Amino acid sequence: MTPDIHKVGLLAVRNSRILLCRQTDSPAVLILPGGKMEPGETELECLQRELEEELGQVCVEGLWKIGTYVDNAAVNPDKPHRTIQVELYGGELQGEPVASSEISELVWFGENDDPAQLAPSIRNRILPDLTSRGLLPWMSGSKTPGRE
Secondary structure, three states: OOOOEEEEEEEOEEOOEEEEEEEOOEEEEEEOOEEEOOOOOOHHHHHHHHHHHHHOOOEEEEEEEEEEEEEEOOOOOOOOOOEEEEEEEEEEEEOOOOOOOOEEEEEEEOOOOOHHHEOHHHHHHHHHHHHHOOOOEOOOOOOOOOEO
8 A cells, every 4th residue: 555645754863852843734743854755856855855944954964764664644634544654764963953944843852741742653653663673762661662
């Protein structure tokens, strides 16, 4: 089954918190920085373009592919029951991100924050995988799955 949305996202971690965004048109759900690929774009070209649009004057060093995740997309009343595929990259964010374009707020999300705010792909697939692989140092038994 082909997902309805194909996105490239960034995992940026500072002080054991991950950078997430609220979109202007979907403020109730936190998503990863990044976005949809345009025709002819590679995943890395898409990610660089989207980060510049959404986070302002930042750059990312040491980009590496973490994995591919498929799950239900964040609920949109106009388009319910959609799926999303996220090509997730990790890297070291350089500079201070600023919410730009369609992003209304940036949030550094930690293990004790409310997972109900997260898009399904992050809550159900990405965080459990990152913590089980030791890529995110969160403790097991907390509100969001993980380990230290």
